[in-house]
Amino acid sequence: MKQSYAQVVVDVPTQQTNRPYTYLIPSELADQVRPGVRVLVAFGHRSVLGYVVNLTEELPADLKEEQVKDVLTVLDEKPVLSKELLTLAHDLAESNFSYWVSFLALMLPTALKADYRKKLTALEGLSDEDRVTYLDGQQERLVKTKNFTAKGWRAIRELQKEGQLAVVPVIENKGKVKTVLAYQTNADHEALEAIQEQLGKGAKQQQRLLDFAMAHPGQTFSKQEWLSQLDTSVASLNTAVEKGTLKKVQVEVKRRPDSVSGSWVEQEKVLNPEQRAAYDAITTAIVKKKNETFLLEGITGSGKTEVYLQAAQEAINRGEQVLFLVPEIALTPQMQKRVQDRFGDKTALLHSGLSAGERYDEWRRIREGKVQVVVGARSAVFAPLDKLGLIIVDEEHEASYSQSENPHYSARDVALWRGAYHHAPVVLGSATPSLESRARAQKGVYQLLTLTARANPAASLPKVDIVDMRQELLDRGDTNFSQELLDKLKEHLGRGEQAVLMLNRRGFSSFVMCRDCGYVPRDPNCNLAMTLHMDTRTLKCHYCDYQEAIPQVCPACGSRRIRYYGTGTEKVEAELKELLPEYAVIRLDQDTTRKKGAMAKALADFGKKKAQILLGTQMVAKGLDFPDVTLVGVLNADTGLGLPDFRASEKTFQLLTQVAGRAGRAEQQGEVVIQTFNPDHYVLKFAQNHDYEGFYRQEMQIRHAAEFPPYFYTIQIQCSDLDESKVALQTAKIAAWLKKRLPEDVLVLGPSPRSIAKMQGRYFFQMILKMKKPNEADELLRDLVDRSQKAEKGFRLEVRRDPVSFM
Template sequence: MRNVKQLSLFSGLEDTSPAKHVLVAKVVFESGPEGVFDYRVPKTFVGRIAPGQRIRVPLGKSNRFVVAYCLEICEQADNPQLKDIAAIIDEAPLVTSALLRLAQWMAEYYLCPLGTVLETVIPACVRNQAGTRLVPHYRLAPCSDGFPSLTEKQARVVAALLEAPGQRLSRDALTRTAGCTTAVLDNLVKRGILVKEMARIRHSQPDATTLPRQERLILNNQQQEALEIIQEAVSTGEYRGILIYGVTGSGKTEVYIQAIEYVVKKGKQAIVLVPEISLTPQTVERFRSRFDYVAVLHSHLTDAERAAQWDWIASGQVQVVVGARSAIFAPAPHLGLIVMDEEHETSFKQEAAPRYHARDVALRRAQIEQIPLVLGSATPSLESWYRTQQGELTLIRLPERIGGRTLPAVKPIDLRQPKHSRASRGVITRQLHAAIHEALENGGQVILLLNRRGFATHVQCSACGYVLMCPDCEIALTHHRSFSKVLCHYCGHEAPSPKACPECQSAAIRFSGVGTERLEAEVKARFPEATCLRMDADSMRSREAYERAFRLFREGKIQILLGTQMIAKGLDFPNVTLVGVVNADTALHFPDFRAAERTFQMVTQVAGRTGRGPHGGLVLVQTFSPEHFAIQSAVRHDFEGFAAQELPIRMAFGYPPISRLVRLIISAEKELEAAGWAERVARSFSKSLSQTGRPDAARVVGPAPAPLMKLRGKYRYHIQILGKDESLIRMLVRCGLQCLEEARQVSWVVDVDPVDML
């Protein structure tokens, strides 16, 4: 910056003329150089630019035009080096000031460029103005001497604009209202009476479907106490974090709905987050039967539909926003409450930059907006549970099911016993087979959970032992019989299923392991008279597939519903009398410190899908580890007992939630390059930590090969940094990343609070 007071080259006297002040926009780029940059606001743009809008600015010596986000408008001394803003892209800000502050926090916390964060906060369909078109609009020009010599039609045009909202109308609306042709408008423009402007209008309107009104349910004493705590928090107008720990079927959703009714009566809006797209249809139905204006945000909407919902929410007309992870960024201008159902679910974590967790973002947004945040789960995450112990969240317990119904009996089946081996002729044991038969005979419905897709989880030659691997990931390929292909579920690689061994050409090829596709075939063979439906990522590809599947199951047209974890949570079907967990060990022995927690949550959640009706329910859990405390706790529906055993283990090793964790993954096409750079960065971490004078304040683990060492053609090494001081950990990571600025052949990922350790 040049000093305003400069010496005159001609007089030798100090220039004492007052500095000229101009309006300056502080911006960040959509992509490109990081940091905040200043640009001068030309006089023609004064009053038209606001924080949250996108603008086009010149960058670099070539002055190429790039897109930037305006963060702030301020007045400061003019600087001849400042460049002028070239154009305004958006007519109005795309985000509220609260969302802009949230994005700035996310950039700092998740160590991600602010431009990248804003690209996530504002959906691409909104930035691209999907579902809109440019249409001529007209407004009255300032006329000091009134509107002289108007014909009758011209007078009707002027009168229509004077009565219009904002004194502006589209061409079609104006000609229709005034009963004239466009020639009349063109004549008024030539005379300087009208101003013609191009503006966008939406050609598709949001779906504001309402369902037949459902009666307000009567709460039991525990639900009523929970509701009163939330209402009190809403009334204070301050942030408050609340965790509802309620067993499956305890009526958490009805508490949410009545709390939101209280919020809506106060003229406020609510955001309700659900973890899976599969839960959205049922949740939306519940809310649309109680509220008039419910918006929906999830990935299965078209771009035009999503953009229409976004604009509708921003207008302030929407009462409730229901959606998956990204709905936390809904631009609600009168937000009064955030509810996050099934808060323990890992799908709330985004695995692409910025790698945010919706729970932490929701907590921060609630703090910024000074509103309550309600988290709910029958199996809370240990992060949220630990926060209740630290006094950061208020704990509400709902320990009983509504209507006095008991929790279903859960019985483990030990797969190690000889009677459950090959004599069972498949993956369904004799005990589970008999229970399915009995449930169907009594008119009940059955849910079978197997958290593995495909027909066979690996393909192996019994002659030479060769296993068919993904060439890019070095992971066993999964056989999908319906496609006659083998697929990699990580990178998408596919190939025809082999009829002979690619290595020795033997025909002794074996398709081993069990996925949902093979389970479906076995169920249909064992129970040919029963109607069966499979729900997994392969069978639920279309937007309508989820709605159709749940509708058929609810109507009783499907007797056996089987699938992956998408059927394990949040669903309420009173006629389900049996749940079978085909293999409870699919995640129990993963190289992940959360393996036990996820197994407990999965078994407990799917168990909660039964026993919700008058006929009770039974849960059978097939496992090779029936004595494991995660399985035993799930059998007893004992979350607090599980947490009491798991938290000391986390504390002993310093893992979350006791401390914060940042994972750095370094990838390269050559293993030696990935390993070498990982070692160099780890040394940098250790050196920076020692220089702080607090060597015990954090712990550097690694580098080591990642559990999935080769993925998408690259070798991966990872380093973990653990500690309680968030700012210290972020400082260490930034110092370490400076080493990688010289790296040309490697790529890296910084994952703050990771949930996937593979």
């Protein structure tokens, strides 16, 4: 009989192990080893987890049969990863300079990152010597794989074959299957009749239970169902167990996120002509199974969600599945509810807000094919769907779709990969698309669909006022509230309406700004805001390493009022209570939403009008739809503009447009007040007029002149170490090594300290590569990552493709 071999990616994330290893499949495991299952294999002097990625009958030319080790055991009854996900993990590792095994592990729920053990039980005929060797002299023993060498496991399998030892794998998952007590009726009719003959006339409860058991032979119901349906007691159920009418059993209960339960009532809405045109284009691609990417650009409140939902219904009607990505599920509870209301139990949720058990059970429902729509944040893009007919990426411009920690990836790019694999359309939706996506639509790479009017004919875009805080500070002293915003708050709240106030507190970096003219110091090379370093009393650019002293006098207007700018939500809440004590405030920030369910509860309370003012960070800008919100106030539009990031203007425009869109979504006219020290900044002018197209044209000119994306592709190389001088020296050496080998047209910026130069005791330096072709440095960078494995202990190197931020 011909030998079979498994190609296994082992769970050792290094560049040297970033390939499959060949293992022999023992005959007794031949039916269990398949691509996509997890196995235990010997690697070096230890046993490690591995993922089977392929089967072969051919031994690689560089291997001899005696060198090949056996697969020790199989951990899954059926594959946990499909052929598609195995291929996707490989491609992502290649394009993101990472490890195949890191992406394979990322695709599985935490519950499958487990401790694996074997229960060894002595059977008749086991010698005393073997009992001591393998069972420690006991009848039964729970062992880890590392307790025995590969030779030891081979001997154990022989004893198992001979019927002297029972070997049962025990998977100690972090997320265990949840069970509840249930009672099963006796299926033996004759036995039930015998019990009936022995019942006394007064045993009415037992007679009712017996009658029910006879009518439902062999059926199982939870304890709660017995108690509620038959109006019985636990004591009566236990008596029925003693008599043999019922039997106690444990049954699995799938854990579901709270918000899934309940009735779903939302009906389809009638689409307006623009929505209908978008719907027709998307559904035509669904019907034709055509992989086409649509950019759905629609102003806030234009009804993008309704287009998504009706297109999703078309895919479901055709027996296909829908993947619906949202930037952060905790921030979009209303979107989550709308999808669930429309599709009910056909919906599964995947996001970090779920417990490990809930996530595991939702993942299993998807894998078992019991789900037609998956709603989730970034990691849901790896959901085990095998009949994808439509992928939706809502708010496609959001930075949260990119994972900054290792392994790095963009969920938007993964969605496009999976759309191509399944021949399914991908819809990227946003009121303010990323410049990269909008540029691709302009070139015809994506098909542009536009919604220019609000879906509710009675709702118009809110009127936006810009308030110059320079004058306010002169007139009223240091305050977070201009007189105009205070007056409008009193006016709107006095009419029983509600207000949303946003404190734009993005990022960690401090910056310097003149309180009189709004001037922010920028470096002459990159024209980006510089970061304040109080330790050295300098301003630095973290792209090109330009630095200068903190100015004492504003070079633009001569004022001495040039200083660090920033405030916090707690401080603003306290000021609100002094200024408007009669109105309740709900505060949304990382401190108040840390507890599970806190965000949803706070928004539900605001919806019930338990508070008139919702105060928060960027959380309040996205996905909220409250009909009584007629006023939005942005307390400090400058914070985002002052960050040392080439995307600072784009992110600020997107955020202001998003938060402004929360106002006046029903019949009442909405108003927006944006407070700023830079009232003439082009970002604020375009946001005031809800003019995305104007902003896009202006920002593209700036990006072209500065040679930034989307005109250039970028790669960030980040180095860190516990020793600052070591990492500085090593990064300089890497820069010199790269410059000698990179093509002439690739520009290297840096090295320089990262904006957040020290974190958790590690010092960070970075370099930026700018290039015209996306992959021209790939081979050299893979070589660099490979070489970094041999660096001194403590040194780490990461390479990020197209990072969303360089901070």
